[in-house]
Amino acid sequence: AQSVTQLDSHVSVSEGTPVLLRCNYSSSYSPSLFWYVQHPNKGLQLLLKYTSAATLVKGINGFEAEFKKSETSFHLTKPSAHMSDAAEYFCVVSEKAAGNKLTFGGGTRVLVKP
Amino acid sequence: DTAVSQTPKYLVTQMGNDKSIKCEQNLGHDTMYWYKQDSKKFLKIMFSYNNKELIINETVPNRFSPKSPDKAHLNLHINSLELGDSAVYFCASSQEGVFNYGYTFGSGTRLTVV
Numbered sequence: 001a002q003s004v005t006q007l008d009s010h011v012s013v014s015e016g017t018p019v020l021l022r023c024n025y026s027s028s029y030s031p032s033l034f035w036y037v038q039h040p041n042k043g044l045q046l047l048l049k050y051t052s053a054a055t056l057v058k059g060i061n062g063f064e065a066e067f068k069k070s071e072t073s074f075h076l077t078k079p080s081a082h083m084s085d086a087a088e089y090f091c092v093v094s095e096k097a098a099g100n101k102l103t104f105g106g107g108t109r110v111l112v113k114p
Numbered sequence: 115d116t117a118v119s120q121t122p123k124y125l126v127t128q129m130g131n132d133k134s135i136k137c138e139q140n141l142g143h144d145t146m147y148w149y150k151q152d153s154k155k156f157l158k159i160m161f162s163y164n165n166k167e168l169i170i171n172e173t174v175p176n177r178f179s180p181k182s183p184d185k186a187h188l189n190l191h192i193n194s195l196e197l198g199d200s201a202v203y204f205c206a207s208s209q210e211g212v213f214n215y216g217y218t219f220g221s222g223t224r225l226t227v228v
Contacts, residue, residue: 038155043221044219090157102206102217104156
């Protein structure tokens with residue numbers, strides 16, 4: 001069975017400072033991992049994905065994530081936060097053996113202070 | 115040009131009513147999904163269809179009945195609506211065999227049961 005834990009429900013950063021969103025996963029097989037962002041009252045947008053290629057994955061808007069199998073982690077980072085980064089972020093795992101369904105973490109709300 | 119479109123965007127209805135949410139994708143994907151996002155932002159899969167066949171049904175009350183007339187459409191019909199059905203419902207699609215490429219989500223339907 002697959003599962004995802006996002007270690008922080010809320011993260012508050014100042015504009016221009018680094019952002020770190022932590023995610024740990026559990027999977028029986030080789031998973032695919034994703035980060036999605038949801039701005040207030042909007043849909044879900046894919047930030048980046050890991051699909052068993054390079055362990056350091058670069059996404060849109062300056063975000064990147066590193067897959068660490070030994071730690072079962074897939075943390076999301078950005079060197080310098082922007083006001084427009086304020087949103088809800090979801091770490092997601094998918095396994096073909098699970099019928100291709102996505103299992104979502106509980107989400108991390110990011111607040112960016114000016 | 116919208117890849118995955120849902121209608122309506124907002125739906126307010128009384129308890130006990132029957133309502134439907136429609137979803138269409140123009141990406142040529144084989145698989146479509148319904149996800150439910152509750153008031154705490156938690157997202158969970160409800161159903162998955164592949165080429166009009168049901169492949170995932172995640173312990174959803176049988177008041178919820180998905181219908182897929184063709185692989186580009188997946189509608190969700192809900193009978194005898196209850197207060198607890200209030201949520202945002204997201205439709206999504208993906209291509210069979212490339213599950214690890216991520217999904218495309220619709221913009222969501224906010225259902226409010228009063």
